[in-house]
Amino acid sequence: MRIRSQTDFWCGLLFVAVGAAVIVLAQEYRFGTSARMGPGYFPTLLGSLMAVLGLTLALPALAIDGERLPKLHWRPLAMVLLGIAVFGITLEYLGFVAAIFALVAVAGLADPDLKPIEIALVALFMVLFSTGIFVLLLGLPIRLWPNL
Amino acid sequence: MKLPRRRFLHLAAGAAALPAFSSIVWAQTYPARPVRMIVPYAPGGAADIAARLMCQWLSERLGQQFIIDNRPGAGTNIGTEVVVRAAPDGYTLLLVNLANAINASLYENLNFNFVRDIAPVGGMMRLPQVMVVNRDVPAKTIAEFIDYAKANPGKINMGSSGIGTSVHLAGELFMAMTGTKMTHVPYRGTATAFTDLIAGQIHVMFPAISSAIEYVRAGTLRALAATTAARLDVLPDVPAMQEAVPGYEASAWYGIGGPKGTPAEIVGKLNTEINAGLADPKMQAQFAKLGVPVLSTSPAEFGKLVVDETEKWAKVVKLAGARAQ
């Protein structure tokens, strides 16, 4: 058997998986009755709906021609996500200024055209600009530097 | 993975600081940098505003900024945990309130023990609650309401701002002590609950006086009782619940605490300033506008209040069968 619309097929299977996972997890909560719904009622209902929708997407994909699976570009994806995560961790331990430098430096790797000097300048500009607006003007309770 | 590392950092911070200063010197120079007060609620509401008033007072008196840091979520548990894990140096404080005492029994698996992990600094204010009914409810007194509720078991809808909130538990306490049975209808906060109470979808609620008083004054809702031991200054004609249900008392309260191990000198210094603020006529006038009586205590008295309330509400939580994971 040949999958004729790859995008729809895998997309549909993903939805079926999500729906099934929700149904399984929702068994932990009381289901109740239609008149007095428990916390498990809606999740089970929605999970089933999700799974059915996934099937209506995946099954016709076997018969009707469609798009091939799109290519994922790992470099921008990984670097941007990593940059945000590093921002969070740095902010917790080293403060706002270091976090902005870390974010710009890591996320900057997502774009090979960006030169190191440009990264440094953008980071410096963002530190000055956002400290001015968020900390000085709006007075948000943000820690600028590491404690001690 | 997250916990041990944080704890390690705090230990390191403590170890580095301890030999250099004795705690007395600490207290003399305190506060040497801005102090954060964690408010475990979203901004708005009487408690947040009272905390802002107090922070402004402390900033003026102690010459350092006292900054409000709102950390809402999980019925105050998120903000509380931030303070539990903070260094006990007096630079991170918590707006302590009744929800902390209730949560000790409402939540099964908290990462902290409130009474053990938070050092009391001092009380700030009480927030009395009031039993209000929709205008079309025939009962005009508490006794009439109890009869009415007994005649219509389960048919009276009692609103609340959510499961396990002080508004909910004040109602549960009422049901338990009067032997009545009402249907509990929880809402997300009191705002939408008031809409339904005025429109008659729900019939009774036990909200904080500050949020209910204008409806009572305008006659949109009828107050049957104050939940406090004595009548309230702002509603002198409304009886205290005690007059009809002996022994009933339910009112929220707010105070300030810090992480366990906060030096006693710093706690003392803060307590003195807080109480000076609560005695200041201007501050009192502003608290009065919010409709809340001040609660001036020593650290030990406030600690005892927290312990007593934790025990009291544990019983009500059990009665109500409320539980949260």
Place this chain on the structure above:
Amino acid sequence: MDIFSNLVIGFSVAVTLKSLAYCFVGVFLGTLIGVLPGIGPVATVAMLLPLTFKLDPATSMIMLAGIYYGAQYGGSTTAILVNIPGESSSVVTTLDGYQMARQGRAGPALGIAAIGSFAAGTVATLIVALFSPPLATIALKFQPADYFSLMVFGLIGAVVLARGSLRKAIAMVVLGLLLGLVGTDVNSGVMRFTFGAPALAEGISFVALAMGMFGVAEVIYNLEQRGQDRQVFTSKLGRVLPSRAELSFSKWSIVRGTALGSILGILPGGGALLASFAAYTIEKKVARAPRDFGNGDIRGVAAPESANNAGAQTSFIPMLTLGIPSNPTMALMIGALMIQGIQPGPEVMTQRPELFWGIIASMWIGNLFLLMLNLPMIGLWVKLLAVPYRLLFPAILVFCCIGVFTINNNVFDLFQLVAFSGIGYVLLKLGCEPAPLVLGLVLGPMMEEYLRRALLISLGDPLVLLASPISAGFLIAAAALLVSIAVPAIRATREQAMKE
């Protein structure tokens, strides 16, 4: 008919140097925080609260109200320029607004948003002045069952937000509903799908999800194009203001958006949330030649922006007349009044007419300020797009991170941003559009909450949904909308199948 004498009282309060100054400060700050993604009016109003302790009630309300509707105004700017919706209302603006910006029409998009908002604000202010008390009773007429049916109607409309596959759009709505389940169940207190993370107890961070799926996913998507395709925005900047033809093209959209927003804004139980979504849906169904929607149709910016601003104004009605806050910012304003010794409620209008009418008069002045402030700014914003993308994208990411963090001051929300950026990118690649998902996330929890509350109050009788005429009306409308969406889609599928 003493509306004129009332308005005279109002303007005599609002047109003093002091009031004007604070009104300007309010709308200026509001615009600023609206433009900055994430940090919303709630945080700003909270920050300024101590300042109002020293002001008189009217002045402080004029300033705080200015922040509130100024933020609604500014939110559209980032949505149009860089595809980042700072709050739920600007999600819809990204759909056509960002496409317009990519085609070099950022100026007209921003212009029509400002003009539409001003027109809507003016009309809505008049509505507040003329009809507040009777309209307030509408707010009380809406019962839990009615809200549930309104949400159902909104959810079916959500499908229309997407331009691609219908089945995927429906799946996205359901996925949004599923994500909306995360958090504490109001009716039972049980925490669902939180996996032991207390930070999820209040549910998924809406801002983290919206910024991740729209803003950051779009950044990643743009970064994968290299060389020639890389120019995200056309180099020619085009005109700065909408042309006369564009204005007349979108005038009925502004009218419809204003009407819809004004009505939904009155409902304190979440109506205003729906305003911009509903306006877009209806526009797409009603307007002539709707096939341009989603590809930079100026009406797709005009209608939701008007609806949004109209709703922001009329959501003052329940607060001013009943003392019921429609949203967290309003709750804060009530707090600001309380500290002044005023309890907002039915008596404010009769006992403090200068306050009530002063606020209303200042709303219109504030809208005028916003127009004067925003139109000249457009040229500047448009020039910003000329900055090379390799320098722009790190700045966009920094603003997203700060915005997400400052909502709750919680680092955990940044990890949510990471997760939703990744999910958003994958969904984008699979041809699934995030707009219906966002609406599902916003409406889902409310829908469940209202349904279960309706059943609790009616002691489990499902007929309560049909017993109320409002609820029955919405359900019929929802069914009609469903048919109007499904029939063309089914026909199209059949035609395709026949061809094969």
